[in-house]
Amino acid sequence: MASMRYDLYYWPEIQGRGEFIRLALEVAGASYLDVARGTKKGQGVEAMFKLMRGESNIAADQTRLPFAPPFLKAGEELIAQTAHILAFLGPALKLAPREAKAARFTQQLQLTLSDLVVEAHDTHHPIGSGLYYEDQKAAAKKRSKIFIAERIPKFLDYFEQVLARNPANRPGRPVHLVGRALTYADLSLFQVIEGLRYAFPKSMRRREHAWPNVIALRDQVAAHPRIAAYLASPRRIAFNEMGIFRRYPELDR
Amino acid sequence: MASMRYDLYYWPEIQGRGEFIRLALEVAGASYLDVARGTKKGQGVEAMFKLMRGESNIAADQTRLPFAPPFLKAGEELIAQTAHILAFLGPALKLAPREAKAARFTQQLQLTLSDLVVEAHDTHHPIGSGLYYEDQKAAAKKRSKIFIAERIPKFLDYFEQVLARNPANRPGRPVHLVGRALTYADLSLFQVIEGLRYAFPKSMRRREHAWPNVIALRDQVAAHPRIAAYLASPRRIAFNEMGIFRRYPELDR
Numbered sequence: 001m002a003s004m005r006y007d008l009y010y011w012p013e014i015q016g017r018g019e020f021i022r023l024a025l026e027v028a029g030a031s032y033l034d035v036a037r038g039t040k041k042g043q044g045v046e047a048m049f050k051l052m053r054g055e056s057n058i059a060a061d062q063t064r065l066p067f068a069p070p071f072l073k074a075g076e077e078l079i080a081q082t083a084h085i086l087a088f089l090g091p092a093l094k095l096a097p098r099e100a101k102a103a104r105f106t107q108q109l110q111l112t113l114s115d116l117v118v119e120a121h122d123t124h125h126p127i128g129s130g131l132y133y134e135d136q137k138a139a140a141k142k143r144s145k146i147f148i149a150e151r152i153p154k155f156l157d158y159f160e161q162v163l164a165r166n167p168a169n170r171p172g173r174p175v176h177l178v179g180r181a182l183t184y185a186d187l188s189l190f191q192v193i194e195g196l197r198y199a200f201p202k203s204m205r206r207r208e209h210a211w212p213n214v215i216a217l218r219d220q221v222a223a224h225p226r227i228a229a230y231l232a233s234p235r236r237i238a239f240n241e242m243g244i245f246r247r248y249p250e251l252d253r
Numbered sequence: 254m255a256s257m258r259y260d261l262y263y264w265p266e267i268q269g270r271g272e273f274i275r276l277a278l279e280v281a282g283a284s285y286l287d288v289a290r291g292t293k294k295g296q297g298v299e300a301m302f303k304l305m306r307g308e309s310n311i312a313a314d315q316t317r318l319p320f321a322p323p324f325l326k327a328g329e330e331l332i333a334q335t336a337h338i339l340a341f342l343g344p345a346l347k348l349a350p351r352e353a354k355a356a357r358f359t360q361q362l363q364l365t366l367s368d369l370v371v372e373a374h375d376t377h378h379p380i381g382s383g384l385y386y387e388d389q390k391a392a393a394k395k396r397s398k399i400f401i402a403e404r405i406p407k408f409l410d411y412f413e414q415v416l417a418r419n420p421a422n423r424p425g426r427p428v429h430l431v432g433r434a435l436t437y438a439d440l441s442l443f444q445v446i447e448g449l450r451y452a453f454p455k456s457m458r459r460r461e462h463a464w465p466n467v468i469a470l471r472d473q474v475a476a477h478p479r480i481a482a483y484l485a486s487p488r489r490i491a492f493n494e495m496g497i498f499r500r501y502p503e504l505d506r
Contacts, residue, residue, distance in 0.1 A: 054418070063418045064358045064431075067365045067411050077354055081364040088357065101330055104341065105317045111334040112320045118371055126379045127392060128399040139380060139392045146381040158320050165307070165316045178317075 007073035014243035028093035144251035163213035190221035195245030267496035281346035397504035416466035443474035448498030
């Protein structure tokens with residue numbers, strides 16, 4: 001349990017990239033405030049914008065502003081970029097290996113998951129984030145077809161192989177991406193599988209048998225008492241069609 | 254000057270993501286081998302594939318394989334993901350601040366540049382990397398138009414602001430993104446400007462006046478003796494239409 005209080009800044013209506021941070025904070029039982037979802041003075045989306053623009057009067061380092069949410073406020077430091085926030089939180093939340101090479105590999109895997117997340121987003125927004133989905137549906141269909149047929153397998157084959165090559169993983173025991181304990185990368189792989197299942201349920205059902213270790217890890221994380229409690233709580237925002245993983249049946253072929 | 258010998262693995266015919274690593278190694282005068290460009294035994298693209306697939310017989314940690322190039326071999330450790338490789342090299346090459354918060358902000362900026370690089374790539378390949386440009390030209394035109402009008406300004410306005418807010422930057426003195434010394438993020442911002450100028454020369458000429466500090470930093474890096482020598486050497490691969498930044502005049506509007 002971390003003693004520091006963290007302020008997480010992220011869009012209040014979606015899981016999105018913020019969810020990777022929320023899962024880490026939740027599993028560690030950390031004390032945190034999801035600021036943009038708050039309704040008190042100094043909270044809400046406007047507070048997030050003010051801080052990003054250097055217009056906030058709360059105590060924060062205004063010489064080093066983030067480019068975009070999610071970002072974390074830890075003391076007066078503002079830390080942005082999902083994988084980078086997790087690299088920062090990892091040691092404090094005991095969600096990263098202590099040994100340097102293992103810690104680096106954990107972050108490398110997280111960055112690889114970040115790449116997958118960008119591609120998952122672009123399945124429904126291949127032309128531009130600022131345009132409506134309806135105005136790029138034809139391109140979205142083409143991109144999704146390739147994403148499902150080529151990119152999901154390329155990424156998940158890779159993570160399956162990482163799990164198979166981790167010498168600490170033994171038959172009949174819990175599996176992990178790095179070493180013998182839960183890391184933030186394990187949590188993020190869980191979240192990616194949840195997202196892919198939400199966005200592409202038919203495609204995932206047909207293909208998941210190829211990734212038994214990945215699915216075993218997903219199941220383990222889902223069964224973790226703190227994660228299970230979080231997923232059942234109102235703090236877990238439901239998947240929806242404003243987030244990164246969106247369910248448009250015409251893209252799931 | 255670092256004493257360790259590094260092996261860089263990246264596609265031999267393009268600058269691509271490997272170039273961010275090459276610039277850091279070059280400016281530090283580090284000893285490195287660009288393995289996939291080599292023609293000796295154990296070099297070339299096939300050597301890169303073998304190592305990535307865990308089929309190589311060179312001494313490397315085969316339990317932690319990279320997902321994709323670029324990756325660096327440092328001793329037996331294989332380190333992938335461009336920004337992550339730079340975070341690893343930063344201290345050894347003296348291209349990262351020693352103070353922890355400044356080092357974190359440097360990496361945060363690098364990850365933001367990585368996001369821009371993905372978007373620059375997707376201007377010509379919005380549907381799929383495996384398809385020909387010609388087969389996605391209509392979508393590429395739409396995406397490029399938005400990239401030029403909205404995304405380049407959003408990113409470069411941000412970096413301009415970072416330079417303006419860095420308290421170590423003073424009129425008439427060299428500018429840096431973090432602190433008062435050259436970092437790998439400075440080198441990468443130079444490379445991004447070079448790439449954007451190559452891909453979108455007309456658009457950049459019209460707009461660059463809005464980012465005077467960014468351009469001043471670009472000019473400084475270009476004038477660094479080791480960088481100037483590198484750029485003039487055969488080690489610098491020319492921009493071309495296989496890389497991330499490609500010049501298709503129909504996309505530069």
